[in-house]
Amino acid sequence: MEEVAKEYINYARQFTSTNSLSKAFDMYMLAFEKCPAIKNRYEPEFRNVIIQLNEMLAEDDRMEDLFNNFGKSIRMFPTNIHLLNDIGKYLYKFGFYSEAWNHFHDAIFLDTGTVNAEKNLNSVKNLLVDRWQYRLLNDKIRNETYRQAIHDTLKPFKDTVLDLGTGTGILSMFAHELKPIAVTAVDTSEAMTQLAECVTQGSGILDIVILNNVPTTMNFLDIGGKRSLLITEMFDAGLFGEQILQTLTHAWENFISNVGRILPKRAEFFVVGVKSDDLIRKYQLQSSTKTLLNIPNLNVHILNHNETYDSEDVHLYKDLVYMTDTKSLVKVDFNNPDDLMEKLKRTEPYEVEFRTKEKGEINAVIGWFNLYLSDKISLTTNPRSPKRSNAWQQAVFFDNIPRHVKENETIKLDFFMNAGKLTLGKDSNSHIVRISPEILRFLNDAEFINAVMGCIGMASVYLGQMTDMSQISIADLSPFPLFGLQMLKRGAQSLICVAKTLSDKRFFKKVFRANKVSLSKVNILVGDEWDQEVFGEDKYHAIVGNFLDLCGDIDLRMKEICLHLKHLHLLPGGLYMPAEIRMIAQVIRSHWVDINNKVYDENVCDFKVATHLNRFSISQNFCIDFGLLEYEALTDPVAVGTCSEEMVTDSALVVVKKGGEANAVLCWYSIELMEDLCEISTGRGDSFIDGLLYLPPKNVNLESGEEIKLLRSTDVEGAFKVTIEPPVPPPAAPKEPEESADAMDEAAALPTAAAAAAV
Incomplete structure (x- = not known):
């Protein structure tokens, strides 16, 4: 059979060699059916075929x-954890989120070291439940204030309630406590409506009707008749950004009875001019x-995608100054x-x-x-209020053009209501460049x-030993090719670099022209559709690699390209930067981590929310701003391996300097x-690379002084x-045998062979 x-x-x-992948797949399956004993031997090449085949099928939408x-x-x-993970990725891509969750979970269950599957599972959780849900539900001020207002407003046994944008159903449960005639809750997210059903029923409330729909597409028949009280919290930081005006206008036309009213009754939006360079x-x-x-x-601002x-x-920005009333x-x-x-x-x-209150800049x-x-109860998001929600x-209206002002100067600004x-x-x-x-x-x-600027002189001397500056060719994959620009200004021959968008490419050209660099020397790759083949047979005297993502993770695609360039396109004796990248880790305790990844029932008036929502807690958190994260360090920072070449599993020992419950590892x-040049840490508030957090499933108790x-x-x-890795307690000291003439007592004090083997 094996033959x-x-x-x-x-x-x-x-x-496979002729790209007849479907036939190749069938042949592999026949081989494995004929002789299952060989399947593990040929699994890697089989998996490569199915990966290529399914990429083709996905492009043709042959699901x-x-x-x-x-x-x-x-x-x-x-x-096979790799197949389970691959299936999950396609299920996720095509919108089968529950099925994707199951496959990622199965892969992790088989091997807890399957980090890619764990990251993918976190992505599913983030998609199904926004992280701000945890922050919102842990806000006791918001919850208790809304509860009090609902209790003061709702008429027991008379009102019928509609909760728009219900989320986990908390406001509906507040209303249900007053025994209205009916409560109907609506949310556009299928995952959140299912979650709301779990939360309400888990709290013993079975008569709240929960609907998954877009409110502005519904009428009163869809909700079982017009309602006398509408409650909502469909607000964003700018008050109106969640289409609250459109939603409530539609509600007045379709959902609210002649004697109906809305909670909140009113709202007011405030603005102030500030200065904060950190912001x-x-x-x-x-x-x-x-x-x-x-x-x-040149006014250069972030690409805003119509935001x-x-x-x-x-309130977390320490350098923020309120410049106006x-x-x-x-x-x-x-x-x-x-x-x-x-x-x-x-x-x-x-x-x-x-x-203006003082002389300075408003940026x-x-x-x-x-x-x-209600008439008596209000909430505020005022950053200067100790009672803020x-x-x-x-x-933050970030397109304000910075201006210098004098004290008591009048500044006029216009705001518009654009699509609500x-x-x-x-x-x-x-004019603003994006x-x-x-x-x-x-x-x-x-x-x-x-x-980077400090490296230019040394790099020029080093490269000058290889050849004349006019012959130097450079590949700079940094977000902006600053090193490459400076070397071109010194007379280098050519530069290949990467722009994320066409807007970025236009900006690059503006800068090159402003520095009198001929564009004929520059090749700008755009987007992320290109691969390492674009470099052909070209060789470079200097290569600047970049594979650290803004969020703090490693971009595996860019890392593969950087290593390819380093090993196959760098001239002998050439310069590759950075020389080394080390990962640093520190065990911490942070309240921010707690309230943004777990719900505590005591914060939601003791309704049973945690059991259901904490299933969506994640184990990795990216985009951590060191300037804003409030935490307590339980250990000193320690290096946990390098990242420059192929990464391997690594570890480090560190002593606990402060005991307590650790709930994260900050990296x-x-x-x-x-x-041999100075090292730069990204663990700074002004770093272009954010930090990342790894969160244990349960807090880890640590004792001061232990390793x-x-x-x-x-x-x-x-x-x-x-x-x-929690410290392993030292083995218990063996008991001293009691002084006795009884040989049986002495024998009983000795460990048996079986016990020794077990140890």
Whole structure:
């Protein structure tokens, strides 16, 4: 049988060589059916075939054939974690999220070191349940204030309630406590409606009707008749961004009875001019960088994808100064349909006049709101209020052009209601150039930029020993090719670099022209569709690699390209940067981690939410801003391996310096640009690379002075995670045999052979 099976394997390889992948797949399956004993031997090449085949089927949208192939494969290899993970990725891609969850979970169950499957499972959880749900539900101020307002407003045994944007159903359960005639809850997310059903029924409430639908597509028949009380919390940091005006206008026309009302009753949005370099560098290119690039008068802002503001926890920015008085921008009466319609149709600007409080610069405008839930009860998101609700962040209108002001100066700004969402009016005298976040943050990382500039002289001397500067060719894959630009200015022959978007490419060209660099020397690759074949047979004197993602993770595609360039396209004796990248880890305790990844029932008025929502807790958290994360370090930082070449599983021992319950491992990188040159840490608030957190399933109790192991597990695909290996308690000291003349007593005091073997 094995000989016949091997013939099928040969046929399969021939079909693979001619790209007849479907036939090759069939041949492999026949071989394995004939002789199952050989299947593990040929599994790697079989899996390569099914990966290529399914990529082709996916491009042709042949889902049924794709999943049939996976079905056959998994029946042949039921415990193959790679196949389970691959199936999960396609299920995720095509929107079968529950099925994807199951396959990722099965892969992790078979091998907890399958990091890629774990990351994929986290992606499913993030998609199904937004992380802000945890923050919102853990906000006791919001929950208790809404509960009190609902109790003060609702008429027992008279009102019928509609909860729009119900989420986990908390507001509906608050209403249910007052025994209304009926409660109906609506949410656009299928996952959240299923979760709301679990939460309400788990709390013993069986008569709340929960519907999965888009409210603006429904009428009163869909909800069982018109309702007398509508409750909602469909607000974002900018108050109106979740289409609350459209939703409530539709509700007045379709859902609310003649005696109906809405909770909250009213809302008011406030704005203020501020200065914060730490805040604005996320959105605008800073003046020092523009001077370095010879574009001092260019307004360079983040590519906004039609977003008019961002959301931030403003109170965490230590350098933020309130430069003006606070102004009320918009007041809205949710119980007045005409007012809602007027806001929606308004084309005239909302004009605001600020009075400056001191001399200085205004480089951003921030906004927050008050919700007047009833005549007596209100909530605020004012960052300066100790009683603010932390369920919502504050709005940052990042396209404000920085301006220098004097004390008591009047500043006028216009805001518009654009499609039911507030926008800051454009300065007609200022043109804005847009670039990707990767470029903006890279160029605004002053410490890293200074380090790159500090390498130029040494690199020039080093490369000058190889050949004349006019012959030097460079590949710079940094978000912006600063090293390459500086070398071109010194006379280098050519540069190949990467721009994420066409807007970025236009920006690159502006900078090259401003520095009198001929564009004929520059080849700019755009997007991420290109691969290592684009480099052909070219060789480079210097290569600057970049595979660290903004979020703190490693971009495995870019790492493969960087290593390919380093090993196959670098001239002998050439310069590769960075010389080394080390991963640094530190065990911490952080309240922020707790409230953003787990719900605590005591925060939701003791309703049984945690059991259901905490199934969606994740084990990895990226995009951690070191300038904003509040935490307590339980150990010193320690290196847990390198990242420059192929990563392997590694570990490090570290002593606990402060006892307590650890709930995360905080990680960042130490980058050595050139050998024996100073290292730059990304564990800074102004770093262009964020930190990452690895979260244990349960908090780990640590004692001060004990030694623990941090383990960096790396799977075959290069994905990694860092875990705390709890200290193993020392074996108990053997009991001293009692002084006795009884030989049997002496024998009983000795360990048996079986016990020794077990130890």
